[in-house]
Every structure is written in C-alpha cells, then in structure tokens.
Amino acid sequence: MDSRHSTVAANTLLGLAYRSREAELTQDYPQVLTLLCSHFIGMEEGFAAIRKLAEGRVRLRLWAEESLLLTLTPEELAVRSGVDDHVRSSRPTPPSTLETDALFIPVLSLSLLSRLTQLDTSDSFVQAIVSALCAGKPVGAIALGAQPQHYLWGERGLAQVRPLLQAKMQAMVAEVEGYGITLLEPDQLSNWPASAAAPLHKQVLTAEDIHTAYRLGSSRISLRQQAIVTPLAADLARQYGIELQTNSKR
Incomplete structure (x- = not known):
C-alpha cells in the first residue's frame, strides 16, 4: 500500500473512532485544556498521559505550541494524542478560563518552566496557566522533563547532570508547585482533575x-x-x- 492509501486509511479509522465517541463527547463532562510543549525528554510519556486522561470522563482540547507544529501535522497530533479538538492558530489567543474547567500540562518543558517562574505572561501558555490559577481552576503537570533524578534521564543517557543544574531545576519545580500547580505521576491521572476540582476555599x-x-x-x-x-x-x-x-x- 502506498503512502497516499496509508494516509487515507489512517484518517478513515481515526474518523470512525471519534464518531464512536460522539455520544460521550456530548455529555456534560469537565473540559480540560491540554497545553503540549516540545521537549527533549518526556514526549512519549506525555502523549501516553494524554491518552490515559482521555479514557476518563473528561472532554479534552489540545493546544500545541508552535514549535511542535513545525514537526507534527494536526493529523499526526490527533493520532498520537487521541484528541482531535485542537486550538487552531499559529499565534492563538488563550482560551477563556471561563470556558475551561482545568488545565493539564503533560510535558513540563524546561523552557515553559523558566517562563512560568518569571511569570512571563507575554507568553500565551504562561498567560493561560496564570489566568487559570487566578480563577481557581485545577492545573496539573507531569514534571519528569525537569526531574533529572527520574530513571528516564538515565535511560536516555542524560544522567550526568551537575548538582548546580539539578538544584536549579528542582527549585523551579518547587516554585511552580507553590503557585498551585499539582505535580502528577502518570498513574494518578485517573483521579485528576476530579480530586482537585473543589475550590481550595469558598469565595x-x-x-x-x-x-x-x-x-x-x-x-x-x-x-x-x-x-x-x-x-x-x-x-x-x-x-x-x-x-x-x-x-x-x-
């Protein structure tokens, strides 16, 4: 089968899969906006986390950063993530926090982490995260891309991290956790965001x-x-x- 026929077949199967979930997607499930970054570690685990979260009673919308769209088409992103509802713009305006119940960051890249600790709200992702936190929305992130002590770093030949660099990463992760971002392990996704949906305190x-x-x-x-x-x-x-x-x- 040539590449053209393979693409047609893949798109057909993908369309059937989404149509089979049409009834589910019309339910009043929490809407989770997923912010997907490009990073040198944790991408496969991030895509697996999105697929895992999609198995729960949530409606996912995927927002991929521009650098990722240079290497993956929307169709490829849909296949790898299992999500076909994308924010479609090369320079998007952050979706309103009133339209989103929670934010999920499957790959907390060092780049995003740095911009977030600086509260650089000129960055669209940071603006969306800060807005969600200020509105009391749950924000969860898988931070293994900024945790060189994780076994994945050793598997990728990246275990020779100097103490100063490792301490800097740990400090930034601790800082954003202090902002109210919940650090998640992949096996915790079945309980999130429902476990974090209740406000920390009454308004x-x-x-x-x-x-x-x-x-x-x-x-x-x-x-x-x-x-x-x-x-x-x-x-x-x-x-x-x-x-x-x-x-x-x-």
Whole structure:
C-alpha cells in the first residue's frame, strides 16, 4: 500500500473512532485544556498521559505550541494524542478560563518552566496557566522533563547532570508547585482533575470588595457557585449598581 492509501486509511479509522465517541463527547463532562510543549525528554510519556486522561470522563482540547507544529501535522497530533479538538492558530489567543474547567500540562518543558517562574505572561501558555490559577481552576503537570533524578534521564543517557543544574531545576519545580500547580505521576491521572476540582476555599465577597470594585469603576463582579456574599456587600452592590454574576462553571 502506498503512502497516499496509508494516509487515507489512517484518517478513515481515526474518523470512525471519534464518531464512536460522539455520544460521550456530548455529555456534560469537565473540559480540560491540554497545553503540549516540545521537549527533549518526556514526549512519549506525555502523549501516553494524554491518552490515559482521555479514557476518563473528561472532554479534552489540545493546544500545541508552535514549535511542535513545525514537526507534527494536526493529523499526526490527533493520532498520537487521541484528541482531535485542537486550538487552531499559529499565534492563538488563550482560551477563556471561563470556558475551561482545568488545565493539564503533560510535558513540563524546561523552557515553559523558566517562563512560568518569571511569570512571563507575554507568553500565551504562561498567560493561560496564570489566568487559570487566578480563577481557581485545577492545573496539573507531569514534571519528569525537569526531574533529572527520574530513571528516564538515565535511560536516555542524560544522567550526568551537575548538582548546580539539578538544584536549579528542582527549585523551579518547587516554585511552580507553590503557585498551585499539582505535580502528577502518570498513574494518578485517573483521579485528576476530579480530586482537585473543589475550590481550595469558598469565595467570600465583603463590603470592602464592593468598595474596591466601585473605586475601580467595575460594574460587574463574577462569583463562583457556592460563593458567600455578606449582607452588607449585597446592599452596597445594589446601592452602587454593581451586578453580582454567578459563573456557571466550577
């Protein structure tokens, strides 16, 4: 069979697979935005993690960084990841955190890690991650690409990492974990993001928040479900004409 026929056959099988999941994809499952980076280690494990997560009751959307799209076509990405819903743009605007229930980073590359520790929100991935964290959305990452003590580094002949470089990587990983990013092992994906979906604490809106919003000229405040609004805050919001809008997403 020539390459043209092989491509047609592969696309046909892929289409059948997705159509067989059509009923599942229409369910009200959590939507997880997957940020896929290119890295010199952990790519196969990252693709396997995406496929594993896709087996659960979630809806996945894949956002691949531009450098990865230079080496893999969207069709190849769909085959390797099992996800055909892609953010399609060479320089995409980050999807709204209100449209996403969780973020998943299957390959925490050193490049992304460095930009994230610098809070470089001019980078689209960093902006999406920071926005999700600020909105209380679960963000999970598999960090073996920044953990030279992991056995995979030895298998790839990359075990000769000097102590200073290893300490730098560990410090950056610890820093982003402190931001609220959950570090995951591949065997933990069956329990995530459901285990992390509950907010760390309830949102409480006080009179001080209303005064601050009024001084800033805000006309609307978005609230999570289960948010607590103090009576004085509710009275001030009516007085200042500030709408309290409950977000239907978690």
